[in-house]
Ligand code: SF4
């Protein structure tokens with residue numbers, strides 16, 4: 001198992017960047033409560049107390065004075081009395097003590113399989129280099145052992161186990177392995193009285209003959225579709241170079257006919273960014289999907305063998321187009337989602353923290369990150385924490401590596417401490433941060449264009465929360481719908 005954290009190629013090429021001053025948006029004396037200018041006033045946000053509100057210039061100044069314990073004028077005191085009366089200025093006592101719930105023992109009840117390196121597509125930006133590796137399939141005994149392991153924990157913890165497919169290739173491209181894993185999992189769930197949860201992230205390019213099985217056996221389905229036909233076909237190509245858009249839409253329509261719901265996960269390229277509204281309109285008019293997850297494309301050339309650099313999208317353009325697309329989405333009852341601005345409060349961005357994610361690759365590597373799958377990845381020493389042992393026929397996990405993963409949380413990210421998005425973004429994707437950090441450590445990464453996007457879209461989400469509260473008769477934003 002790798003022990004030394006290597007620098008990603010791109011970060012090494014990047015050299016030392018000028019040190020940026022850290023954002024500071026916390027209100028003096030108010031702990032983890034934030035205030036930023038917004039519209040023609042200020043947005044007050046206390047994530048821990050679940051409160052957000054819009055204040056005008058004088059209201060914002062008064063609130064700052066209150067938390068600094070300055071002497072208040074009578075009209076200022078009356079505003080404060082009113083806000084205190086509504087519970088708007090409360091700061092939970094334990095606010096400054098917030099820390100991640102670091103799991104003391106590693107006992108996953110879910111497993112993600114990167115069951116094959118085979119792929120029916122050759123997407124140009126693919127971080128996993130699907131179809132361009134060795135076409136390995138996960139050995140069935142390895143997959144069954146992973147299921148046995150989560151089942152054991154599920155019984156002890158009385159938690160429903162789950163299996164997901166995602167990774168180095170297209171899970172359904174190795175059909176027999178895919179089916180065998182599902183069938184073994186279902187059988188084990190049957191034995192222990194659990195109902196099986198199976199999630200599949202798919203490129204949607206598989207034989208129509210397989211649709212019935214997938215609809216019947218996969219509880220959650222996510223299709224990768226990057227935009228309108230031309231945008232999607234620019235990158236998500238078949239091995240012969242042809243576009244895959246029409247095949248995927250046909251697959252989705254097949255699910256619509258079967259009454260099966262699914263989500264779309266869309267990687268937004270520069271071209272896709274400017275056609276987001278058109279894309280949402282297309283989805284609304286042609287298929288039944290009600291949830292589209294949009295993420296800006298990430299240039300993986302620094303951490304893979306991909307040669308062609310991907311043009312980075314402009315943060316302002318992404319935000320502007322996301323906002324316009326959101327209006328169209330609302331007309332069709334479609335939810336648009338961007339991970340950094342999730343409404344749910346959290347201190348860790350994803351399952352990479354604390355080794356919560358138990359992902360087993362086709363080589364039997366155990367990793368906490370959905371994107372760090374190869375032993376050659378410079379980020380492997382941080383995210384990969386175990387391996388299948390053929391002799392003992394068991395997984396061996398490295399406790400020190402799990403401890404290191406325990407430090408992947410927002411409290412360990414210096415740049416995030418004073419950011420309004422601290423408890424929603426939680427430091428953003430640690431793998432992407434590691435790949436742009438000069439040291440290779442996520443904590444050392446500077447601000448990225450994703451920070452700009454996150455901070456803007458979070459404000460939008462807080463405002464939407466306030467508007468819906470106000471429509472329900474509340475005066476304050478008891479912010480945040482769950483995602
Ligand atoms: S670190 Fe980033 S790429 Fe890895 S699992 Fe978390 S969100 Fe996904």
Ligand code: SF4
Nearest residue numbers: 416419425427428451
């Ligand atoms: S990573 Fe997220 S929390 Fe940290 S500074 Fe950027 S937007 Fe803020």
